[in-house]
Amino acid sequence: MSSKRHSILPPVSQSGPKPPVHFSSSITIADSALLIGTNLIVIHSESVIHPRAKLDSLAGRITVGRRCIVHERATLGAVGTSGKITEAAVTLGDYVTVEVGASIEAGETVIGEGTVVGVGARVGAGAVVGKHCTLTPHTEIAAGEVVPDFTVVYSNGMRRTDKRGVAELKNKGQARQIDVLRRMIPSNPAKFA
Amino acid sequence: MSRRPPRGEYIETDTGNKVARKATLVGTQNIMLGGKTVIQPEVMIRGDLIRTIQASSQSASGAPPNNTAVSIGRYCFLSRGCCLRPPGRLYKGTFTYMPLRMGDHVFVGPGSVIQAASVGSHVHIGTNVVVGEFAIIKDYVRILDGTVVPPNMVIPSLSIVAGQPARLIGEVPEGGHEAFELRDLYKTVGNNPQPAPS
Numbered sequence: 001m002s003s004k005r006h007s008i009l010p011p012v013s014q015s016g017p018k019p020p021v022h023f024s025s026s027i028t029i030a031d032s033a034l035l036i037g038t039n040l041i042v043i044h045s046e047s048v049i050h051p052r053a054k055l056d057s058l059a060g061r062i063t064v065g066r067r068c069i070v071h072e073r074a075t076l077g078a079v080g081t082s083g084k085i086t087e088a089a090v091t092l093g094d095y096v097t098v099e100v101g102a103s104i105e106a107g108e109t110v111i112g113e114g115t116v117v118g119v120g121a122r123v124g125a126g127a128v129v130g131k132h133c134t135l136t137p138h139t140e141i142a143a144g145e146v147v148p149d150f151t152v153v154y155s156n157g158m159r160r161t162d163k164r165g166v167a168e169l170k171n172k173g174q175a176r177q178i179d180v181l182r183r184m185i186p187s188n189p190a191k192f193a
Numbered sequence: 194m195s196r197r198p199p200r201g202e203y204i205e206t207d208t209g210n211k212v213a214r215k216a217t218l219v220g221t222q223n224i225m226l227g228g229k230t231v232i233q234p235e236v237m238i239r240g241d242l243i244r245t246i247q248a249s250s251q252s253a254s255g256a257p258p259n260n261t262a263v264s265i266g267r268y269c270f271l272s273r274g275c276c277l278r279p280p281g282r283l284y285k286g287t288f289t290y291m292p293l294r295m296g297d298h299v300f301v302g303p304g305s306v307i308q309a310a311s312v313g314s315h316v317h318i319g320t321n322v323v324v325g326e327f328a329i330i331k332d333y334v335r336i337l338d339g340t341v342v343p344p345n346m347v348i349p350s351l352s353i354v355a356g357q358p359a360r361l362i363g364e365v366p367e368g369g370h371e372a373f374e375l376r377d378l379y380k381t382v383g384n385n386p387q388p389a390p391s
Contacts, residue, residue, distance in 0.1 A: 032217075051217075051219055052217065052237065072237060072239070072276070072278075073237070073276065100276055100278070100306050101276070101304075101306060118323075119306045119323045120304075120306065120321070120323060136341065136357070136358075137306075137323040137325075137341045137357075138321070138323065138339070138341060138357065154357070154358070155356075155357050155358060156357055173283050173288070176283060176286075176287060176288040177281065177288040179287075179288065180245055180281075180287075180288045180289065180290075183245075184241055184242060184243070185241065
């Protein structure tokens with residue numbers, strides 16, 4: 001082959017304004033994460049942002065708590081149909097996991113401590129998800145909905161309460177996972193500063 | 194006139210793999226492709242999530258650590274926007290990722306996310322399917338569109354599954370094996386694609 005083989009990792013298009021950021025020194029953020037918008041993006045200590053995750057602060061401030069994991073292709077602060085600008089677009093509590101391709105829309109949306117937002121799930125604008133909830137893959141939470149603590153949403157909107165009482169264990173597991181991810185994902189917070 | 198051929202949409206390797214230039218492969222050194230595999234644009238493979246704990250038999254023999262994170266067999270077809278990532282869990286008190294193994298003639302539909310421990314041969318995975326962590330999919334399995342396979346599920350050979358969460362809804366009929374063959378599909382993509390035989 002005469003043509004030079006180009007990098008298999010295409011560059012991430014940095015479109016739009018570069019948002020102001022406030023990072024803790026202990027976070028891990030991949031080089032190819034996408035941070036756009038005009039409002040402040042705050043990421044608290046030991047959180048991990050995977051490659052190609054998208055944080056969009058165009059509609060308000062994005063806050064990511066301690067020891068959160070935002071997986072690839074997840075979107076925080078997606079501008080939904082409403083498109084209004086609020087003070088705090090998306091707030092994640094501590095120990096929140098946002099899995100692959102999940103989308104959390106902007107507009108005072110709150111995700112409580114220890115909640116797992118499953119693969120491809122969608123949380124509407126202004127929804128308040130309680131602590132230690134599990135949203136299984138492809139779950140949709142409507143805009144403005146309030147989900148109580150320890151709720152499991154599964155199978156197209158069925159709900160039950162998680163009575164296992166494993167929240168502490170889950171948080172410990174998350175800390176272990178972050179220890180490993182920190183070694184695997186090359187972090188480059190300087191790029192976004 | 195330049196003799197250099199125009200740069201195609203795909204990179205075609207010596208072993209016949211067709212990898213789209215717009216695919217996102219992270220940690221390429223840990224991704225094994227068996228050959229004749231098609232990777233369409235916007236596919237993401239997380240090869241950087243390697244296992245951190247080696248099997249005890251390996252560490253004892255002093256063999257070099259096997260860092261393969263994702264291994265894919267021959268004639269696999271990864272459609273646009275799908276994502277393969279190795280599953281991870283706590284093992285002996287520490288967190289580790291485990292390799293994702295995929296057999297031959299596996300079709301992965303657009304937008305699907307695969308975190309299985311192993312996928313057999315001749316498996317058809319539909320559109321927007323989620324395969325949970327450490328699921329084991331055996332040979333000749335058909336997973337219909339929009340299915341959510343829960344973590345740790347084992348899907349036996351020749352079954353058809355669908356639903357959220359996935360349930361067994363049927364079996365592959367007698368003589369239905371040929372439909373899993375992906376050789377013809379392989380020829381229809383690439384830099385000089387051929388029309389599908391009618």
